Amino acid sequence: MLALYHFGPVANSLTPLLCLLEKDLPFENRRLNSRLWEHHTPEFQQLSPDGMVPILLHKGRVIRESTVINEYVDSVFPDPPLRPADPWLRAEMRVLTKYVDEYFCPALTVVGAHGATPFASKIDKAEMARILARMPNEEVRRKWQTVSNTGYSEAELADARRKLGNCLRRLEDQLAGVSGDWLLGKDYSLADIKWYSMAPALPRVLPDLCTAEGAPRTLRWLDAMAARPAVQALDTYRTPA
Amino acid sequence: MLALYHFGPVANSLTPLLCLLEKDLPFENRRLNSRLWEHHTPEFQQLSPDGMVPILLHKGRVIRESTVINEYVDSVFPDPPLRPADPWLRAEMRVLTKYVDEYFCPALTVVGAHGATPFASKIDKAEMARILARMPNEEVRRKWQTVSNTGYSEAELADARRKLGNCLRRLEDQLAGVSGDWLLGKDYSLADIKWYSMAPALPRVLPDLCTAEGAPRTLRWLDAMAARPAVQALDTYRTPA
Numbered sequence: 392m393l394a395l396y397h398f399g400p401v402a403n404s405l406t407p408l409l410c411l412l413e414k415d416l417p418f419e420n421r422r423l424n425s426r427l428w429e430h431h432t433p434e435f436q437q438l439s440p441d442g443m444v445p446i447l448l449h450k451g452r453v454i455r456e457s458t459v460i461n462e463y464v465d466s467v468f469p470d471p472p473l474r475p476a477d478p479w480l481r482a483e484m485r486v487l488t489k490y491v492d493e494y495f496c497p498a499l500t501v502v503g504a505h506g507a508t509p510f511a512s513k514i515d516k517a518e519m520a521r522i523l524a525r526m527p528n529e530e531v532r533r534k535w536q537t538v539s540n541t542g543y544s545e546a547e548l549a550d551a552r553r554k555l556g557n558c559l560r561r562l563e564d565q566l567a568g569v570s571g572d573w574l575l576g577k578d579y580s581l582a583d584i585k586w587y588s589m590a591p592a593l594p595r596v597l598p599d600l601c602t603a604e605g606a607p608r609t610l611r612w613l614d615a616m617a618a619r620p621a622v623q624a625l626d627t628y629r630t631p632a
Numbered sequence: 633m634l635a636l637y638h639f640g641p642v643a644n645s646l647t648p649l650l651c652l653l654e655k656d657l658p659f660e661n662r663r664l665n666s667r668l669w670e671h672h673t674p675e676f677q678q679l680s681p682d683g684m685v686p687i688l689l690h691k692g693r694v695i696r697e698s699t700v701i702n703e704y705v706d707s708v709f710p711d712p713p714l715r716p717a718d719p720w721l722r723a724e725m726r727v728l729t730k731y732v733d734e735y736f737c738p739a740l741t742v743v744g745a746h747g748a749t750p751f752a753s754k755i756d757k758a759e760m761a762r763i764l765a766r767m768p769n770e771e772v773r774r775k776w777q778t779v780s781n782t783g784y785s786e787a788e789l790a791d792a793r794r795k796l797g798n799c800l801r802r803l804e805d806q807l808a809g810v811s812g813d814w815l816l817g818k819d820y821s822l823a824d825i826k827w828y829s830m831a832p833a834l835p836r837v838l839p840d841l842c843t844a845e846g847a848p849r850t851l852r853w854l855d856a857m858a859a860r861p862a863v864q865a866l867d868t869y870r871t872p873a
Contacts, residue, residue: 449720489697492734
């Protein structure tokens, strides 16, 4: 009934995976191996013409974009609800998920993609040209062109780290402004799920800022997330099937 | 009951303005003059700490981010509905509004902000430093630093225009894939409103691509939008109060 195509419990793929696990919904696990470029095959592109992952299949239709998938899942399978009923709180939830999509994710992508340079730069140039030619999305293709060449410049990496510092401050401020364990306060929501798709990278990428002194609320929230059964169940999806 | 702070019927400010007009909702019109930096006063920052415009006031609470505001308005004032009831179509609507926020708007912002260089570069340097220091959002401050100096480079402008070409193709493809006058087919929705906040710039910015031969559906859709009474009513909000 439900089938999720994903890259495992990391970044945008984690977003719908964790949502399905929180709701205890059965789904077909279609783990793709990004390093084998399984998302750029003609078969997969029939489902996702842009080659974007994750996608959810439900009733023969494709739902795309992780943030949008989760709103869809919560509206079709509302138990337990992962969006606040109060319209203002729901708007705040969307401001938070939007920030991850527009600011946190692009910054973390630079750092993450740069980490793939040792892998991608070893690929034979003619083979890489063929791989690039199969990438339907122009921005993704340009990213991999950079990654398979020299990687990002020091200036680009520094700018990404600067932005990640802003993300950490935003997370810390958000948690300081609410009473309760979660980003919106008492109610665990899609905002926690979305931030958790990126935030576990912060202690590693910003070791000087993401500390017990500098970001105590962030570390406490990361621990509270890690203790959730659904988060622990993510491990099952770590290795390609 | 409702109050909208906006910069007039253009870009992100157009988004909630058009939504309120489509629903014929009375609201207090709080037009800010961006060239007088009215959004960087301490008074306004009490409502919008980041200095972001537009914001909507409702029941003493602030709703921010134009796309989020419109989902809020449609859920609190559902008549007439501007989101499809079908969850899959609603997801498609969100994919479309998201694309504008993440791809179309940033590209158009480069071209638009560059157009402000003649104005901003004439401002006395010490005065500009004071204006910049009052901007709470780091990315906005960096943008205006660039704009008040040399403006964007030719390479940055060319990259923005390349992306705008992709936006035009996306719009044309979307309209080709549906039957009906609007982006989702028969039902006019928040997706049309969001795209209309940016798309009227396309014929001017891409005069060689956005033509009757190259983008016939886009031009027809722009005409259909322009004929809507709510779009015509936008004119009333063009000049600062």
